[in-house]
Amino acid sequence: MSNITPLKTEAEQAMIAQGASIAADRKPAFARFADSGLPHRRIEAYHYTDLRALLKNAPPPAQAGGKVTIASPLADIDAYKITLVDGHYEASLSSTLPQGVKLQSVSTLADDGADEKGVLSPDPVIALNAAFSESALDIEIAAKTELTKPIVIRIVTTGAHASYPRVRVNVGDAAKAFIVETHEGGVSGSLIDSVFELRLGDHVEIDHLRLNLVDQSATVLTTFGGAMGRESVYRGHNFVMGGALSRHQIFFRFEGEQSKADISSASLLNRKQHADSTLVVDHAVPECQSREFFAHVLDDESTGVFQGKIIVRPGAQQTDGKMMSRAIVLEDGATMNNKPELEIFADDVACGHGATVGALDEDSLFYLRARGLPKTEAEALMLRAFVGEALEKFEHDGLRDTLESLAEAWLKARSA
Numbered sequence: 001m002s003n004i005t006p007l008k009t010e011a012e013q014a015m016i017a018q019g020a021s022i023a024a025d026r027k028p029a030f031a032r033f034a035d036s037g038l039p040h041r042r043i044e045a046y047h048y049t050d051l052r053a054l055l056k057n058a059p060p061p062a063q064a065g066g067k068v069t070i071a072s073p074l075a076d077i078d079a080y081k082i083t084l085v086d087g088h089y090e091a092s093l094s095s096t097l098p099q100g101v102k103l104q105s106v107s108t109l110a111d112d113g114a115d116e117k118g119v120l121s122p123d124p125v126i127a128l129n130a131a132f133s134e135s136a137l138d139i140e141i142a143a144k145t146e147l148t149k150p151i152v153i154r155i156v157t158t159g160a161h162a163s164y165p166r167v168r169v170n171v172g173d174a175a176k177a178f179i180v181e182t183h184e185g186g187v188s189g190s191l192i193d194s195v196f197e198l199r200l201g202d203h204v205e206i207d208h209l210r211l212n213l214v215d216q217s218a219t220v221l222t223t224f225g226g227a228m229g230r231e232s233v234y235r236g237h238n239f240v241m242g243g244a245l246s247r248h249q250i251f252f253r254f255e256g257e258q259s260k261a262d263i264s265s266a267s268l269l270n271r272k273q274h275a276d277s278t279l280v281v282d283h284a285v286p287e288c289q290s291r292e293f294f295a296h297v298l299d300d301e302s303t304g305v306f307q308g309k310i311i312v313r314p315g316a317q318q319t320d321g322k323m324m325s326r327a328i329v330l331e332d333g334a335t336m337n338n339k340p341e342l343e344i345f346a347d348d349v350a351c352g353h354g355a356t357v358g359a360l361d362e363d364s365l366f367y368l369r370a371r372g373l374p375k376t377e378a379e380a381l382m383l384r385a386f387v388g389e390a391l392e393k394f395e396h397d398g399l400r401d402t403l404e405s406l407a408e409a410w411l412k413a414r415s416a
Contacts, residue, residue, distance in 0.1 A: 012037050014058035015128070022131055029112035030131035036124045048305040048337040049247050049276040051125075055219065059161045059189050061132050062086035066158035068093065070185055073213060073406070077398050079150040079180070082137070086156070087163040089137050093154075100145030100175075105135045110166050110195070119197050119225035121251045121280070126223055129164045129195045136166040143172030143201065150178040150396065157214065160189030167194075173201040173229070178396060182211040183242070186218030193221045200228040202256055207235045209399060213406075214242035216273065222248045230256030237394050238265035239403055240275050241410060247276040247305075254281075254288040254316075265294040266390040266403075268410045269302035269334075276305035281321065283312045289320040295390045296327040297383055298334035299414060308353065309341040316346050323353040328360060328386055330379075380411040 008016065019030040038055060039046035066086040082103065083093035089105040097103055111118040112130035120126055139151070155165050171177060181196055192214065200206060214220050220243040228234055238248060252261060267275050281290045296304040306325040327336040338355035360382050368378035387407050394400045 008037060009052055011055045011058040012052070018058070018061060019131060025109050026131045029109070029127050032112060032114065033124050033127040033131060039124050045278060045307065048307070048339075049274065054245055054274070057189070059191055062157070062159070062161040062163045064088040068156050068158065068185075070156070072154055072182070072184070073211070074152055074180065074182065074399070074402060077150065077152065077402070079152040081152050081154065082139075083154045083156065084137065084165050084167075086158055086161065087133065087165040088135065097151075098147065100142040101147070101151070102140040102142075104138050106138055107135045110136050111197070119199055119227045119251065119253065120195070120223065121225075123223070123249070125193060125221050125249075126195055129166060129193045129223070132162070132193070133164040133166040133195075136168055139167070139169045141169070141171045141175050141177055144174045145172065146176040147178065150180050150399070152180045152182065155181065155183050155192075155194060157185040157190050157192050157218065160187050162191040162193065165192070165194045168197040169199070171198070171200045171204050171206060174203045175201070176205045178207045180209045180211070180399065183214050183220055183222065186214040186220070188215075188217035190215065190218040192218065195223045195225070198224070198226040200226070200232050200234065202229040202231060204229065204232040206233070207237070207395065209237045209394070210239070210248070212240045212242045212246055212248070216242060216271065217244050219243060219245045221246070224248070224250045226250075226252045227255050228259050228261065230258060232256065232259045234259075234261045235393070235395075236261070236263040238263075238277070239406070240265070240267035240269070240277075241406060243273065243275065245274050247278065249278040250280065252281050254283050254285050254290075257285050257287045260289045262291045262393065264292070264390045264393045266387050266407070267296045267304060268387070268407060269297065269304055270299040270414065272301045274303045274305075277307070278305070279308040281310050283310065283316045283319045283321065286315065286317045286319065288316070290322075292323040293390060293393070294325045295387060296325075296336060297330065297387060298327060298336055299330045301331070301333040303335045303337070305337045306355070307339045309343065310351055310353070312344040312346050312349055312351065314345045317348040319346065319349040319351065321349070321351040325355040326386075327357045328383065329357060330359070380414075383411055384408070
């Protein structure tokens with residue numbers, strides 16, 4: 001039987017042509033992408049987000065020297081600031097970091113997901129980032145460091161090109177920190193393929209907020225890979241408003257016993273936005289706890305995707321894992337796809353998952369309107385309470401106020 005060579009789309013052909021000029025040490029990562037091409041619906045993890053069909057073009061990689069013309073949504077937050085412009089570290093837009101925190105931009109080869117000791121999983125989008133990421137931003141938080149202000153990592157895209165930011169954070173034992181990752185900018189034709197790696201030591205406490213605020217005509221593909229040691233606490237929060245097409249995938253692994261992770265997300269989608277949240281939480285050791293809560297509000301003809309999987313490895317006894325996805329669909333043209341899963345290979349566990357999709361409760365809406373509230377205000381009040389269930393998990397007052405203001409602006413624009 002003759003070999004069958006799958007046809008390449010226009011975007012794949014453009015990416016393969018761009019890959020001809022990359023450095024030799026990055027060609028193996030690029031080869032892994034080129035062999036598989038863009039993920040498509042026959043790959044289970046991309047069943048609801050067929051990048052081969054959805055990505056129509058592949059803009060050229062960005063060059064260093066882009067100019068930032070937009071203000072940071074967190075400009076008023078007292079924080080240590082780090083800025084990446086089109087995937088490149090920009091020292092002039094970054095602040096001095098405190099004692100115990102070191103930063104360097106390095107050109108060492110990034111993990112493409114094939115390293116079993118890394119925090120990522122094999123994936124074509126990760127391989128593409130590893131191939132085109134010219135440098136990685138390494139941040140080292142020393143053991144026993146307790147930061148009193150957040151570290152804000154601002155990732156800005158300035159035009160219709162492709163950027164490949166890579167951030168790697170290592171947190172030493174008994175450290176405590178708050179990390180904020182914002183994705184901003186972009187225009188029609190922008191492609192952002194970002195990877196954020198986080199490795200926690202023992203007895204660590206970390207809050208991590210990710211904001212997707214890119215232009216609603218841009219494409220943003222983001223990956224978070226995390227691993228934590230013993231008796232540590234990770235609180236991750238995700239807020240999505242931007243991107244015509246966005247996918248955020250999370251690979252999180254427990255490597256030390258008696259640790260806890262709480263991962264929450266709120267997505268506000270309208271027009272024809274497509275937002276995918278894909279999550280894999282890997283309980284590889286005993287006595288760990290994970291909580292996942294994802295909330296979607298879908299208006300107009302938008303599409304939401306939640307794929308969540310909790311894996312309990314053999315021997316990971318006394319695992320406690322609970323996962324929930326909730327969505328409110330505001331218009332008949334909107335779509336929500338939910339796929340929660342459990343893979344359990346131990347017998348002494350307490351795990352569960354759930355998913356709900358529905359409209360605003362008519363009885364509650366009638367109750368509010370009967371007391372004089374116009375329909376749009378009554379709907380906004382109910383939606384504010386729905387999204388607030390995810391935002392209330394966020395403990396930093398100033399940043400939580402910013403998120404609530406962004407949600408409020410989205411709701412006002414909807415009722416305008």
